[in-house]
Amino acid sequence: AGTPDPxxxxxxxxxxYSGPGVDAAPYGVPSPFEAHVVRRDVPWLTADPISSINFTPLHELDGIITPNGLCFERHHSGVAEVDPAEHRLMINGLVDKPLVFTMQDLMRFPRENRVYFLECAANSGMEWRGAQLNGCQFTHGMLHNVMYTGVRLRTLLEEAGVKPAGKWILAEGADASGMGRSIPIEKALDDCLVAFKMNGEALRPEQGYPVRLCVPGWEGNMWVKWLRRIEVGDKPWQLREETSKYTDLMPDGRARRFTWAMDVKSVITNPSPQAPITHGRGHTIITGVAWSGHGKIKRVDVSIDGGRNWQHARIDGPSLSRSLHRFYYEFNWDGSPLYLQSRAIDEQGYVQPTKDALRAARGDNSIYHNNGIQTWYLKSNGEAENVEVS
Ligand code: MTE
Ligand code: CO
Structure with missing residues (x-):
């Protein structure tokens, strides 16, 4: 018996004392003790909050699903407040029969439920030239993983009848930026979803209420929110978002473009700069997430010595194609400083590269598509720092 625990x-x-009764919060909110668990932005990243981005607090989450209120936001012209009764989805262009759907019309087609990650192509983009931001929320938080309910785009396109010359679609948003992207018809007919629910409830306004496009495994920019129009055409539209943006400038001055699939990637979320180890030496749990735009994750390795030695991590929870996977690695920490890394391998056999390998292949002019291995320097006092090792 030690000292009594107050x-x-x-x-x-x-x-x-009794607490508040039912209905005190008709739409529930988290405990006040979790008030720090919020999306955050990096003010100097963008000139104003209208065309900007904030980040998912990955270090506060577990499992694979991102709660709706914590899904990072990326808007080109702020959050469109769309009245679903006045929203329409049009299909036009190279089709037998141009169509206009109301939200009610969309709900009468067969629905599917699928869990997919969405990663902005710019995720980790600030890290191309070296360790930059102190926290996985900021280095990797342009990422969320949600169960969507929606209608296959294929179903709607078949209703309209794609003409043989139709090789591309244009997906266009109803927000003030009218953001649009070209998508090859094979992808449109394969697995794209026109989604109206996320994690069981209506899409949040920030995520494109009342309807958004899901383009599984492909860069977030293509997941057009507030979806109002699908045009079928015979070539890509060469829009701003696929020419001046979301292309990767190579050392020889040419640019990689139409780099749609997000390559295999992972990050340790705990410990990390915003989530130090506070329990001291001894039994320690390392956890993180891994994902690939090419399918399921086959394996995640963890290194505590900056990539010299690797151990297999344990993947727990659903292993779904193009969805986050949760991994754990448990070990006995002796309190010495460590260089923590994770490395994911997907079912296609792609291995997450080191940042040095990425730079050797692509130079350092890039902003997008940085899937390099992240290093956290864990100090003896349990604090973690964003560093690079070579
Ligand atoms: N769709 C429209 N209509 N307008 C936008 O600004 N931003 C795109 C994409 N779809 C955007 C859009 C970008 S760059 C990304 S990364 C994702 O939406 C972000 O989705 P989220 O806000 O649900 O995280
Ligand atoms: Co984006």
Missing amino acids: AITELKDWNQ
């Missing part, structure tokens, strides 16, 4: 011996308010 957490046990002293009465708390919640032991003595």
